[in-house]
Amino acid sequence: MTKNEKSSPKITIFEVAAEAGVSFATVSRVINHDIHVKSETRDRVLSAMQRLGYVANRQARSLAGGKSNTIGLLVPDLGTGYIGEIIRGIDTELSWSEMDLILYTTHRTAAKEANYVANLARGMVDGLLLVLPRNPVDYIETLTRRNFPFVLIDHQGTVENCPAVGATNWQGAYTATEYLIQLGHKRIGFITGSMDLGCAEDRLKGYRSALRTNHIPEAAELIYEGNFFQPDGYAGACALLDLKNPPTAIFASNDVMAMGVMDAVRNRGLRIPDDISIVGFDNIPQSAMVYPPLTTVQQPLEQMGRVAAQMLINILKNGEKDSSRIELPTELIIRSSTSSPRDRVG
Amino acid sequence: MTKNEKSSPKITIFEVAAEAGVSFATVSRVINHDIHVKSETRDRVLSAMQRLGYVANRQARSLAGGKSNTIGLLVPDLGTGYIGEIIRGIDTELSWSEMDLILYTTHRTAAKEANYVANLARGMVDGLLLVLPRNPVDYIETLTRRNFPFVLIDHQGTVENCPAVGATNWQGAYTATEYLIQLGHKRIGFITGSMDLGCAEDRLKGYRSALRTNHIPEAAELIYEGNFFQPDGYAGACALLDLKNPPTAIFASNDVMAMGVMDAVRNRGLRIPDDISIVGFDNIPQSAMVYPPLTTVQQPLEQMGRVAAQMLINILKNGEKDSSRIELPTELIIRSSTSSPRDRVG
DNA sequence: CTGTTAGCGCTTTCAG
DNA sequence: CTGAAAGCGCTAACAG
Numbered sequence: 099m100t101k102n103e104k105s106s107p108k109i110t111i112f113e114v115a116a117e118a119g120v121s122f123a124t125v126s127r128v129i130n131h132d133i134h135v136k137s138e139t140r141d142r143v144l145s146a147m148q149r150l151g152y153v154a155n156r157q158a159r160s161l162a163g164g165k166s167n168t169i170g171l172l173v174p175d176l177g178t179g180y181i182g183e184i185i186r187g188i189d190t191e192l193s194w195s196e197m198d199l200i201l202y203t204t205h206r207t208a209a210k211e212a213n214y215v216a217n218l219a220r221g222m223v224d225g226l227l228l229v230l231p232r233n234p235v236d237y238i239e240t241l242t243r244r245n246f247p248f249v250l251i252d253h254q255g256t257v258e259n260c261p262a263v264g265a266t267n268w269q270g271a272y273t274a275t276e277y278l279i280q281l282g283h284k285r286i287g288f289i290t291g292s293m294d295l296g297c298a299e300d301r302l303k304g305y306r307s308a309l310r311t312n313h314i315p316e317a318a319e320l321i322y323e324g325n326f327f328q329p330d331g332y333a334g335a336c337a338l339l340d341l342k343n344p345p346t347a348i349f350a351s352n353d354v355m356a357m358g359v360m361d362a363v364r365n366r367g368l369r370i371p372d373d374i375s376i377v378g379f380d381n382i383p384q385s386a387m388v389y390p391p392l393t394t395v396q397q398p399l400e401q402m403g404r405v406a407a408q409m410l411i412n413i414l415k416n417g418e419k420d421s422s423r424i425e426l427p428t429e430l431i432i433r434s435s436t437s438s439p440r441d442r443v444g
Numbered sequence: 445m446t447k448n449e450k451s452s453p454k455i456t457i458f459e460v461a462a463e464a465g466v467s468f469a470t471v472s473r474v475i476n477h478d479i480h481v482k483s484e485t486r487d488r489v490l491s492a493m494q495r496l497g498y499v500a501n502r503q504a505r506s507l508a509g510g511k512s513n514t515i516g517l518l519v520p521d522l523g524t525g526y527i528g529e530i531i532r533g534i535d536t537e538l539s540w541s542e543m544d545l546i547l548y549t550t551h552r553t554a555a556k557e558a559n560y561v562a563n564l565a566r567g568m569v570d571g572l573l574l575v576l577p578r579n580p581v582d583y584i585e586t587l588t589r590r591n592f593p594f595v596l597i598d599h600q601g602t603v604e605n606c607p608a609v610g611a612t613n614w615q616g617a618y619t620a621t622e623y624l625i626q627l628g629h630k631r632i633g634f635i636t637g638s639m640d641l642g643c644a645e646d647r648l649k650g651y652r653s654a655l656r657t658n659h660i661p662e663a664a665e666l667i668y669e670g671n672f673f674q675p676d677g678y679a680g681a682c683a684l685l686d687l688k689n690p691p692t693a694i695f696a697s698n699d700v701m702a703m704g705v706m707d708a709v710r711n712r713g714l715r716i717p718d719d720i721s722i723v724g725f726d727n728i729p730q731s732a733m734v735y736p737p738l739t740t741v742q743q744p745l746e747q748m749g750r751v752a753a754q755m756l757i758n759i760l761k762n763g764e765k766d767s768s769r770i771e772l773p774t775e776l777i778i779r780s781s782t783s784s785p786r787d788r789v790g
Numbered sequence: 791c792t793g794t795t796a797g798c799g800c801t802t803t804c805a806g
Numbered sequence: 807c808t809g810a811a812a813g814c815g816c817t818a819a820c821a822g
Contacts, residue, residue, distance in 0.1 A: 108815095110814095110815055110816085111815070111816070112815085120792075121792065121793045122793090122815095122816085123793060123817090124792060126816065127791095134791055134792080135791070135792085139791080139792085154815085154816080155507075155816070156568045157506040157512060157815080157816090158814070159817075160503040160798090160816090161504050161507050161800090161815080162797080162798055162815075162817040162818080163798085163817050163818085166503060171547075175528075176522070176528035176532060179525070182521075182522035185547075185549070186522060186549070189549050198548075199547050199548075200514070200544055200545065200547070201517075201545050201546070201547040202544075203531070203532070203535050222502045222544070328733065360733075361733070364735065384703075384730040384734075387674065387703040387706075387707070387730070387734060388730075388734050388735060389710065389734060389735040457799070458799085466808075467809045468799095468800085468809090469802085469808070469809060470807090471800095472800065473801095473807095473808085475800090475801095476801080480807055480808080481807070481808080485807080485808085500799085501798085501800070503798085504798070504799030504800040504801090504814090506800090506814090507799080507800070507801090507813095507814045507815065507816090508799075508800040508801040508814055509800075509802085509814085510801085510814075
C-alpha cells in the first residue's frame with residue numbers, strides 16, 4: 099500500500115529546479131547533457147541534484163522521450179556457462195552506454211519466445227538481443243517490418259540479411275575434425291546439435307567437409323543426432339560404441355554433450371583418450387575442469403556478446419540498418435581428451 | 445530516428461476505445477481486471493484489442509500507476525551454474541505474476557553494487573532480489589529505511605531481521621564432515637569461501653562443530669582460506685598436500701573450488717578417491733559431470749530462487765513486512781569422489 | 791542560453 | 807456500470 103512515505107519525499111526535477119533557482123526545463127537539459135546550458139548554471143543544478151539526492155525516473159523519461167534506454171535479452175536457458183559468458187560481454191558493453199538489461203528466458207519454449215518478442219517490441223525496450231533463437235522466422239519478419247532494432251546472436255539460419263553475430267562454426271568443426279584425422283583417426287563419430295539451429299548445421303557441414311577433403315568416406319552410422327543436452331551425448335556415445343566397427347574418436351557438437359560422451363565412455367571401462375578421443379565445442383568454463391580436460395573448439399562467447407551489444411547500440415544511435423552478419427573466429431583448444439588412436443584390433 | 449512509422453500506427457487505449465465504442469477509461473478497467481465492467485462490454489473491448497493487436501505500454505502504466513511490474517535482480521556473476529539455477533527459479537515464479545526481470549550484474553564490484561541499489565530503488569523496479577550481496581550493510585539500511593521491498597538470497601550476515609532465503613549451510617557442512625569422519629578420515633582439510641559472506645562462515649562453523657562433536661582435534665593448518673573461485677581450490681589443495689602430515693580428505697566450500705582441488709590432486713599423481721577424498725558444496729550441474737563425479741552438499745538453488753520471488757511478490761502485494769528468514773534444507777549427495785582412507789603410512 | 795507549453799499512454803478519483 | 811478530468815515525471819519543440 100504505502101510505498102515510500104515521508105522518508106523519501108519524491109525528488110523530481112521540479113524540486114531540483116526550485117532548489118537551483120532555475121526552470122525545470124533547464125534541469126532536464128542538464129540531465130540530458132544538453133550543451134546549451136551555461137556551465138555556471140549547470141553546476142548550480144548539479145549541486146542541487148546532489149544535495150537533494152535526485153535520481154531520474156526512468157519510466158517518465160521513457161514515456162516522454164520515446165525510448166527506454168533498456169534493451170531486452172532473450173535467452174533459451176541459463177544452465178550452462180554458455181549464455182553466462184555471452185551476457186558478461188553484453189553487460190560490459192551496455193554499462194558503457196548506461197543501458198539496462200531486461201532478461202527474458204524462454205526455457206526452450208518456442209511459443210513463449212514468439213510471444214515475448216511480440217510484446218517486447220512495445221515500449222519496454224528499445225532493442226532486442228536474441229540468443230540462439232529457436233524459430234526466428236516466426237518473428238524476425240515482424241521485427242524487420244516494424245523496423246524494430248534487434249541483433250541475432252549465434253544463429254545463422256535461413257533468415258537472410260539481418261544483423262547477427264556468430265562464430266565460424268563451419269571452420270571450427272572443420273579444423274577440429276582435421277586435427278583428429280591428422281592424429282590418425284579414420285572413424286570419427288559425430289553427435290549433432292539441434293538441427294533446427296544454423297550453428298548445429300554448420301558444425302555438421304564442417305565435419306563432413308573435413309572428411310571429404312581428407313578422402314575419408316562418410317558413414318551415416320557415425321552421425322548421431324542430438325539436441326545439445328548432456329544426455330544426448332551419453333546416448334550418442336552408447337549408440338556409436340555399440341557399432342560393429344566403433345569410432346576411435348567422437349566429436350560432439352558442444353561441450354555439454356561431450357561430457358555426456360565422457361560419462362558413457364568411462365561407464366564402458368574405456369579410457370580417454372587412450373581408447374577413444376573426445377572433442378567438444380564452445381569451450382565453456384567447465385570444459386577445462388573435467389577430467390581429462392576437454393579438447394574443444396573455442397567460441398569467443400564473451401566477445402560475441404560485446405560485439406552484438408555494440409551493433410545494437412549502433413543501430414539505436416545512428417538509426418543505421420546495418421544488416422550485416424559478423425563472424426568471429428573459433429579456435430581449436432587442444433587439451434588432454436585427444437590422442438592418436440591405438441590399434442584396437444592388433 | 446524514425447522508429448516505427450506507418451507500419452505500426454501505435455495502438456493505444458484510445459484506438460481500442462473507439463473500436464469498441466466505449467470510453468478509454470473502460471478499456472483501462474478491462475486491462476486492469478476491474479470487476480465493474482459489464483461482461484458484455486468487456487468482451488467487446490477484448491475483441492477490439494485482439495483485432496487491433498493492442499499491447500499495453502508498460503512505461504506509461506508504470507508512470508501513471510506508480511509501479512513498474514518489474515523486479516530487479518542483482519547478481520555478482522553468471523559464470524558458474526550457481527546463479528543460473530537460482531534465476532530459473534525466480535523466473536518461473538515471476539512469469540506466473542507477469543512480472544519482468546531486470547538483470548544487474550556487479551561482477552564482484554562492490555562499488556557498482558551499492559550504486560545500483562541506490563538508483564534501482566527509484567521508479568525502475570518495484571522490488572529487489574539480491575543474490576549473494578557482498579557488503580549489504582552499505583545499502584540494506586537505506587532500503588529498509590525507505591521501506592523499499594527486497595529479499596536477500598543466500599546471505600546470512602550481520603544484518604538482522606530482513607527478508608531472506610538461504611540454505612542450511614551449517615547443517616550441510618556438518619553432515620558432510622561427519623560423513624567423512626564416519627568413512628574413517630581423521631585429518632580433513634577445509635577450504636573456506638569468502639569469509640565476508642555469511643554462508644562461508646556457516647560452512648566453516650559446521651565443519652568445526654562436526655570435528656568437535658566427534659572428538660577430532662581441530663588443526664589450524666588444515667584450514668585454508670579461499671574465495672569461492674577455482675584457483676583457490678587449486679592453491680588450497682597444494683598447500684594442504686604440502687603439509688608434513690597431509691589430510692586424507694579435503695572439503696571445499698563450493699563445487700568450483702572442489703574442482704580446483706581435483707586438478708591439484710591429480711597433478712600430483714594422486715588418485716581420487718583412493719588417495720584423497722574430495723567433497724564440494726552447491727551441487728551445481730557440472731559437479732555430476734566431472735570425473736569422478738563429485739560428492740557434494742546440495743543447495744536447493746532453484747527452490748531458493750522460487751521462494752525468494754514468492755516472498756518478494758508477497759511483500760509487493762500485501763505490503764507485509766515479512767522480515768523473516770527462510771532456510772531451505774541442504775542435502776548430502778554422495779557420489780564417487782569420496783571413500784575410506786587407505787593407510788598411507790603402512 | 792533559458793523559460794513556456796504541450797503532450798507521452800495510462801491509472802485514478804469523482805461524477806453521473 | 808461508465809465517462810470525464812486530472813495528473814504521473816519527464817522530453818521536446820517553440821519562443822523569447
